[in-house]
Amino acid sequence: MQPFAYAAPTSIVETVSLLTQHSGQARLLAGGTDLLVQLKENRRQAALVIDIKRIPELNALSYSPEAGLRIGAAVSCHRICAEPAIRQAYPGLIDAVSLIGGAQIQSRASLGGNLGNASPAADSIPALIVHHAVCEVEGPAGRRDIPAEAFCVGPGRNALQAGELLVAIRAPSPPPRFGAAYLRFIPRNEMDIAVAGAGASVILNEAGDTIVSARVALGAVAPTPLLVEAAGAALAGQPPTAEVIEQAARIAQSVAQPITDMRGTASQRRHLAWVLSRRALEQAVARAQATR
Amino acid sequence: MNKIPVQACINGEAVVFLCEPNQTLLEVLREELGLTGTKEGCSNGNCGACNVILDGALVNSCLVLAVEAEGKSITTIEGIAGPNGLHPIQQKFLEHAALQCGICTPGFIVAAKALLDHNPQPTEEEARRWLAGNLCRCTGYDKIIRAVLDAAETLRNT
Numbered sequence: 001m002q003p004f005a006y007a008a009p010t011s012i013v014e015t016v017s018l019l020t021q022h023s024g025q026a027r028l029l030a031g032g033t034d035l036l037v038q039l040k041e042n043r044r045q046a047a048l049v050i051d052i053k054r055i056p057e058l059n060a061l062s063y064s065p066e067a068g069l070r071i072g073a074a075v076s077c078h079r080i081c082a083e084p085a086i087r088q089a090y091p092g093l094i095d096a097v098s099l100i101g102g103a104q105i106q107s108r109a110s111l112g113g114n115l116g117n118a119s120p121a122a123d124s125i126p127a128l129i130v131h132h133a134v135c136e137v138e139g140p141a142g143r144r145d146i147p148a149e150a151f152c153v154g155p156g157r158n159a160l161q162a163g164e165l166l167v168a169i170r171a172p173s174p175p176p177r178f179g180a181a182y183l184r185f186i187p188r189n190e191m192d193i194a195v196a197g198a199g200a201s202v203i204l205n206e207a208g209d210t211i212v213s214a215r216v217a218l219g220a221v222a223p224t225p226l227l228v229e230a231a232g233a234a235l236a237g238q239p240p241t242a243e244v245i246e247q248a249a250r251i252a253q254s255v256a257q258p259i260t261d262m263r264g265t266a267s268q269r270r271h272l273a274w275v276l277s278r279r280a281l282e283q284a285v286a287r288a289q290a291t292r
Numbered sequence: 293m294n295k296i297p298v299q300a301c302i303n304g305e306a307v308v309f310l311c312e313p314n315q316t317l318l319e320v321l322r323e324e325l326g327l328t329g330t331k332e333g334c335s336n337g338n339c340g341a342c343n344v345i346l347d348g349a350l351v352n353s354c355l356v357l358a359v360e361a362e363g364k365s366i367t368t369i370e371g372i373a374g375p376n377g378l379h380p381i382q383q384k385f386l387e388h389a390a391l392q393c394g395i396c397t398p399g400f401i402v403a404a405k406a407l408l409d410h411n412p413q414p415t416e417e418e419a420r421r422w423l424a425g426n427l428c429r430c431t432g433y434d435k436i437i438r439a440v441l442d443a444a445e446t447l448r449n450t
Contacts, residue, residue, distance in 0.1 A: 004313055004314055006296065008359075032355050032360075033337055037336045039314075040336065051359075053360075101425065102340070102422070102425020102426075103350050103403065103407075103422050104337070104352045104425045105337060105352070105425060107351055108349075108355065190421070
């Protein structure tokens with residue numbers, strides 16, 4: 001592997017200072033399941049690797065119905081999936097996070113890393129978007145929030161400015177009659193990167209016969225994960241019928257701008273954007289109805 | 293670059309080693325500590341041949357920096373067998389002929405150990421899902437799954 005120096009700071013302030021001193025030359029290490037592979041293959045360069053797992057706030061995981069969910073940027077997928085209350089409240093996020101790799105990857109890979117790596121095909125990001133998640137970042141100018149849908153700015157590129165790091169991901173507590181789901185297509189049963197993915201969430205009214213609001217987000221069909229606002233707008237105020245869902249899924253399909261690569265063709269991805277959006281919406285509605 | 297001293301507990305013994313920041317745990321286990329039971333397969337986290345248990349969690353040692361082992365407890369394939377002979381998982385791999393060329397076997401046995409430590413009575417589906425991060429190009433997996441489920445039963449009855 002390429003040579004680099006290593007630091008394991010125990011505070012965010014120290015980390016910001018290291019990032020600032022090594023402007024552009026430092027990389028943050030959480031689980032290493034993306035970073036170490038990229039350093040080995042010289043797809044990314046690092047003069048300094050900063051291990052963030054010794055910073056308490058980045059390792060903290062908390063959820064309460066009052067405060068919502070807060071996931072430290074270095075918390076592993078395994079820890080998130082192991083919390084029954086989080087599994088219950090954030091089904092779309094759990095769908096996505098539990099798909100990321102096998103047991104060996106789950107034990108190390110972090111949600112923060114999945115965001116930071118900014119892959120267009122990152123499974124967790126469409127799910128975070130439909131759960132209205134916000135990324136909390138800190139840098140030399142202090143803390144700021146970036147909505148999950150604005151965190152990625154291009155393939156492998158995120159919205160962090162010089163000296164900034166992702167501290168935590170927050171998601172609000174779901175309201176009553178909320179349901180969410182994430183689905184992806186891969187050519188085998190497990191252990192692959194999405195050809196396309198779709199997340200959906202809905203909030204139903206008290207009677208369960210009207211969608212109050214909804215979100216649809218797509219993965220692997222554009223340079224970044226996409227929030228399809230027009231699909232959500234088409235669902236709001238409508239009954240959760242097959243026709244309404246079909247119309248929203250067609251809107252999602254229409255905003256997909258996929259490419260052809262080794263995983264799939266653009267036309268297959270456009271087809272998948274429709275099918276997966278429809279199925280994710282159906283599942284989100286079923287889950288919302290099951291909470292009544 | 294200066295080497296970094298690391299203290300860890302490997303297979304129950306306190307160990308101190310020196311490593312470069314860019315050395316993986318896999319490299320140090322094999323090349324510095326002579327623990328060559330852990331195998332290098334893909335070196336990018338796909339195959340599981342380099343599996344070790346790090347503070348109770350199954351990891352690919354090719355994707356862990358050796359410096360990250362500071363203060364941690366590590367179990368490698370060399371630490372699986374007890375003083376009185378093979379671990380039941382190892383014994384069942386032999387009885388079920390769950391290996392051919394053998395390069396993936398240490399990874400599978402360490403992964404199976406981590407599974408049965410967490411879940412003493414896995415269903416076949418749970419075992420298959422847990423072992424999905426371990427690749428074997430010889431056996432077709434079926435004998436491995438049978439060996440692991442049989443070992444689980446043996447461990448529950450002892």
